Amino acid sequence: MRKSITTDKAPQAIGPYSQAIAAGQLLFLSGQTPLDPATGKLVDGGIAEQTHRVMSNLRAVLTAAGASFDNVVRTTIFLADMNDFAAVNEVYGSYFENPAPARACVQAAALPMQARVEIDAVALLS
Secondary structure, eight states, X not given: OEEEEOOTTSOOOSSSOOSEEEETTEEEEEEEOSBOTTTSSBOSSSHHHHHHHHHHHHHHHHHHTTOOGGGEEEEEEEXXXXXXXXXXXXXXXXXXXXXXXXXXXXXXXXXXXXXXXXEEEEEEOO
């Protein structure tokens, strides 16, 4: 059984997708970009500010599903510029306890709305 997870505390989907889908014990979170859910616009600032916003958006969707960053088992980070890796890694790491989730990090040719970072996640529901 699949269940859509939505919250107004994260940006609304800008296409035909759900913020997250719970399927059995797994929660699949769609990629979050640094959009402010109140304005629908990219947050001001550099890559650190954008990464904090992405993580806040992911937290909001996790919370709506009754989960937290402790439930996350896998993430994918998409960067517009791999030169931002160290700054993103520093912010990203501050949201997880050890052991951190498995992850991949790739450079993308372009991200929605000219974002510099997007992160998706898979979490285990209890």
